[in-house]
Amino acid sequence: MGGATAGRPRGFSVAWRRHKEALVLIAPGALVLVLAFLFPVGHILVLGFLGEEGVSLEHYAAFFVDDYYLGVVGRTFRLAFVITACCLLVGFPLAYLAARVGPRARILLILLVILPLMTSVVIRTFGWLVVLGPGGVLSDFLQAIGLTGAPTGLLHTETGIVIAMVQVLLPFMVLTVLGVLQRQSADLEEAARTMGASFWRVLRTVTLPLSVPGIVSGSLIVFALSISSFITPTLVGGVRLPVLAGSIYQAATGSFDWNFAGVQSTLLLLTALAVIIPYASLMRRRTSWQTGAAPGAGHE
Amino acid sequence: MISGVPAGARAIAVIIVGAVVIFMLVPLAVVVLSSFSASQFLVFPPRGLSLHWYGAVFGDQAYVAAGWTSLKLAILVTALATLVGTPAAIALTWHRLPGREILAGLFLSPLVLPTLIFGLGLLMVYSIYGNGPSFSGLVVGHLVICIPFVIRTVGAVLGASDPSLHEAARTMGANRLQAYWHVVLPQARPGIAAGAFFAFNISFDDAVVALFLRAPGMETLPIRIYSQLEFSPDPSVAAVSTIMIVITIGLVVLIDRFLGLRRVV
Amino acid sequence: MGRLHGTLGVALAALLVPAIAVAQEKTLIINSFGGSYEEHHRRLVIEPFEKEFGVRVEVVTAYSGDTLAQLRAQKENPQFDVVHLSGGLETIAATDGLLAPIKPEELSNYGDMYPFAVAGIEDGIGPMYSTAAIGLLYNTEMVKTPPTSWKDLMQPELGSHLLVTDAASNTYGMLAMLMMNQVNGGDLGDVTPGLDFVKQLLDNGATVVSKSPEIQQNFAQGTAWIAAYAQDYAFTLTSAGLPVKFVQPSEGAAFAPITVNLVAGRPNRDLAVKFIDFSIRAEASAGWAEALRYSPTNRTVELSDELAAEVIYGEEAVAKLVGFDPVQIGESRGEWNEAWKRALTK
Numbered sequence: 001m002g003g004a005t006a007g008r009p010r011g012f013s014v015a016w017r018r019h020k021e022a023l024v025l026i027a028p029g030a031l032v033l034v035l036a037f038l039f040p041v042g043h044i045l046v047l048g049f050l051g052e053e054g055v056s057l058e059h060y061a062a063f064f065v066d067d068y069y070l071g072v073v074g075r076t077f078r079l080a081f082v083i084t085a086c087c088l089l090v091g092f093p094l095a096y097l098a099a100r101v102g103p104r105a106r107i108l109l110i111l112l113v114i115l116p117l118m119t120s121v122v123i124r125t126f127g128w129l130v131v132l133g134p135g136g137v138l139s140d141f142l143q144a145i146g147l148t149g150a151p152t153g154l155l156h157t158e159t160g161i162v163i164a165m166v167q168v169l170l171p172f173m174v175l176t177v178l179g180v181l182q183r184q185s186a187d188l189e190e191a192a193r194t195m196g197a198s199f200w201r202v203l204r205t206v207t208l209p210l211s212v213p214g215i216v217s218g219s220l221i222v223f224a225l226s227i228s229s230f231i232t233p234t235l236v237g238g239v240r241l242p243v244l245a246g247s248i249y250q251a252a253t254g255s256f257d258w259n260f261a262g263v264q265s266t267l268l269l270l271t272a273l274a275v276i277i278p279y280a281s282l283m284r285r286r287t288s289w290q291t292g293a294a295p296g297a298g299h300e
Numbered sequence: 301m302i303s304g305v306p307a308g309a310r311a312i313a314v315i316i317v318g319a320v321v322i323f324m325l326v327p328l329a330v331v332v333l334s335s336f337s338a339s340q341f342l343v344f345p346p347r348g349l350s351l352h353w354y355g356a357v358f359g360d361q362a363y364v365a366a367g368w369t370s371l372k373l374a375i376l377v378t379a380l381a382t383l384v385g386t387p388a389a390i391a392l393t394w395h396r397l398p399g400r401e402i403l404a405g406l407f408l409s410p411l412v413l414p415t416l417i418f419g420l421g422l423l424m425v426y427s428i429y430g431n432g433p434s435f436s437g438l439v440v441g442h443l444v445i446c447i448p449f450v451i452r453t454v455g456a457v458l459g460a461s462d463p464s465l466h467e468a469a470r471t472m473g474a475n476r477l478q479a480y481w482h483v484v485l486p487q488a489r490p491g492i493a494a495g496a497f498f499a500f501n502i503s504f505d506d507a508v509v510a511l512f513l514r515a516p517g518m519e520t521l522p523i524r525i526y527s528q529l530e531f532s533p534d535p536s537v538a539a540v541s542t543i544m545i546v547i548t549i550g551l552v553v554l555i556d557r558f559l560g561l562r563r564v565v
Numbered sequence: 566m567g568r569l570h571g572t573l574g575v576a577l578a579a580l581l582v583p584a585i586a587v588a589q590e591k592t593l594i595i596n597s598f599g600g601s602y603e604e605h606h607r608r609l610v611i612e613p614f615e616k617e618f619g620v621r622v623e624v625v626t627a628y629s630g631d632t633l634a635q636l637r638a639q640k641e642n643p644q645f646d647v648v649h650l651s652g653g654l655e656t657i658a659a660t661d662g663l664l665a666p667i668k669p670e671e672l673s674n675y676g677d678m679y680p681f682a683v684a685g686i687e688d689g690i691g692p693m694y695s696t697a698a699i700g701l702l703y704n705t706e707m708v709k710t711p712p713t714s715w716k717d718l719m720q721p722e723l724g725s726h727l728l729v730t731d732a733a734s735n736t737y738g739m740l741a742m743l744m745m746n747q748v749n750g751g752d753l754g755d756v757t758p759g760l761d762f763v764k765q766l767l768d769n770g771a772t773v774v775s776k777s778p779e780i781q782q783n784f785a786q787g788t789a790w791i792a793a794y795a796q797d798y799a800f801t802l803t804s805a806g807l808p809v810k811f812v813q814p815s816e817g818a819a820f821a822p823i824t825v826n827l828v829a830g831r832p833n834r835d836l837a838v839k840f841i842d843f844s845i846r847a848e849a850s851a852g853w854a855e856a857l858r859y860s861p862t863n864r865t866v867e868l869s870d871e872l873a874a875e876v877i878y879g880e881e882a883v884a885k886l887v888g889f890d891p892v893q894i895g896e897s898r899g900e901w902n903e904a905w906k907r908a909l910t911k
Binding site: 028037039111115116130131199249268272 | 320388
């Protein structure tokens with residue numbers, strides 16, 4: 001570490017020495033973050049404020065008076081809420097199970113949940129297209145059990161988007177909740193149980209309240225990731241169900257309106273930050289902002 | 301298993317696990333099975349069975365070259381991301397920096413920001429201030445999206461360990477380097493390994509940043525797949541994906557061998 | 566197996582070419598569109614060019630939209646010498662000053678081209694080295710009476726078996742929309758009749774797709790019966806064994822330009838122009854028709870009767886192609902896209 005060459009300034013306060021060491025440690029990462037991330041992103045964001053002649057809010061005005069774009073934002077948030085709720089509904093029991101079974105079974109459950117994340121988004125989505133499409137696996141299945149007579153499918157529906165997105169985002173929920181549940185001692189539940197409380201009662205009055213931080217932070221991260229995905233919603237939802245991230249992509253590569261892409265990017269970024277900052281602080285308070293959701297690999 | 305779980309809850313657990321197994325694995329199974337198709341199309345169920353498409357992948361210069369590019373890229377990115385991310389994680393976990401919360405949020409923000417905004421921005425910056433996209437430019441782009449994972453995994457392990465050990469080593473006269481080398485790094489090792497695993501995986505799988513930073517002679521495997529899907533989708537795409545899935549599983553096994561999965565996930 | 570041999574050929578050529586290229590350090594950077602298109606591109610143009618001129622051509626796989634995005638981002642410092650663009654993006658790029666004009670006398674093949682194919686070269690819009698006709702595709706097994714007019718798309722009983730291609734992200738889709746607009750009384754100044762027509766199709770249950778593979782998927786699964794799309798793609802589907810036929814509607818088919826363009830602000834202009842001239846040779850044009858059923862833009866191309874029937878060939882047939890003013894498309898496309906998105910969104 002470069003800090004070692006600075007000698008040992010014994011005269012300095014302990015606090016200062018600590019900061020200095022920390023700053024040296026953090027410098028390379030900060031450099032990458034600033035030059036290769038904040039700067040380019042800033043570049044795009046600035047575009048949103050550049051009009052024909054200098055700084056202007058015209059692109060923002062164009063966005064906010066337009067029912068179409070407000071509709072896009074509405075759909076984005078609606079989908080994100082539903083996706084988050086579904087992840088929670090499936091993810092909590094799964095995390096609870098993973099927390100209370102033996103280590104081998106736990107590993108298997110975790111692997112099961114993170115496996116889809118390890119595949120490239122294009123492939124994963126392709127899989128869903130074949131499953132959800134007309135004449136696809138789901139359609140064949142429904143026909144086989146006699147639920148429908150004709151080929152059907154969930155492609156180009158919001159339900160289809162939710163299904164495909166929950167598959168990718170479920171691990172973020174499960175791992176975050178699992179992180180909290182694992183720190184919770186099972187003894188507490190055991191004690192409540194020996195005192196005569198039923199399983200469901202213990203779950204409701206002991207486990208669930210103690211898991212709230214995990215549930216909240218899991219929900220925040222799922223929400224943030226779901227509003228910022230575009231490949232899956234675009235491919236599964238089709239052009240008739242646009243979402244914000246897809247709309248940015250369209251503005252940037254379809255209509256080449258980089259200023260407008262900048263406006264939408266800014267709004268998306270602000271929303272994401274509004275969600276991620278409480279998330280980060282929540283995780284920090286649990287002295288564990290680092291845990292959970294680590295295997296975000298492969299998410300768009 | 302804890303005692304006193306009612307039959308109803310056990311039944312629900314079985315149903316949920318069963319449903320999740322199907323839900324998580326069916327789309328992947330579809331991809332894998334399609335790769336053995338004898339047909340020209342990516343249709344399911346595959347019509348006829350053959351290994352033809354695997355032969356096509358290995359016989360295709362473009363796929364092979366893209367595979368090497370992706371491998372080189374991922375290895376380089378993994379090395380750099382762990383080198384840069386580990387110290388940052390130590391600082392964010394053990395040092396009481398003012399505004400640590402916000403700093404942590406900033407460091408993790410590449411995780412939640414749509415990669416497309418970042419990819420587009422990076423392309424602009426490279427073009428305006430440099431010579432356009434290049435291999436090293438792509439390395440930097442991937443570095444940005446991989447570092448947060450190293451910070452996370454290393455931070456998780458360090459957060460669970462005891463900073464006072466490090467303090468103790470220092471009080472006992474170890475210099476900074478010694479303290480980091482002998483005390484901190486061994487403690488952080490499972491986190492570093494996990495971070496490296498994720499970094500490799502992300503870099504190897506990324507399609508979005510690579511899409512924006514395309515340059516001559518550096519097509520990555522996901523971009524190759526993307527091109528193939530756009531213009532002439534045939535089961536070779538499924539075959540390549542299956543190979544990529546196998547590589548990932550191989551990595552998981554490897555990390556289990558050397559570290560034990562339990563310490564990583 | 567043919568595919569494998571082709572690949573082997575490419576690999577061998579790749580081994581041989583550097584040996585020649587070492588002697589001369591000249592390199593040209595171009596884009597191509599990936600997949601089998603790129604394979605044919607290498608075989609028909611790129612490799613013969615390298616051999617003839619003793620230079621090296623580096624190929625980046627990037628579609629028109631991505632290429633234009635990269636050109637824009639690299640305006641100060643473009644990486645490409647020559648770009649292949651399609652569907653009106655060349656006009657946008659030329660208007661933005663990203664492309665350089667070419668004089669007719671610089672192209673030895675200029676005189677052999679149909680006038681529409683070289684109309685824009687002095688404004689920076691490169692020559693069309695081939696073109697795709699946009700008409701109707703139908704499933705010969707499911708459709709008893711083949712469609713003959715754009716208006717035949719309006720059959721409520723088709724339901725979701727009718728495919729409408731997204732006009733915002735797909736140029737073929739946009740051209741199909743413009744044709745529907747034209748036959749319903751609209752023009753480039755007013756696309757409302759076309760959009761209304763599409764809205765009715767959607768009310769009938771039509772499926773909207775945005776990328777070619779989705780069309781292939783739908784025909785392969787048997788869920789698509791009729792689609793408005795390109796002639797070359799019909800060939801892609803038939804050569805994959807699908808029962809699909811292309812029809813040029815009675816009102817005419819639109820043509821989608823595929824152009825080879827000179828990038829502005831690059832040092833090796835001479836070589837780049839040579840490459841462009843090389844791309845519009847009759848041999849190349851004939852090769853594209855044979856390989857992928859793109860219609861030739863070079864009038865000296867000779868095709869067999871069999872082949873001629875599957876592309877738009879000969880003065881008479883070419884005269885029936887409907888062209889839309891690329892400049893006006895360039896100007897209005899953003900507006901149309903917005904209107905199109907609104908018409909489509911549920």
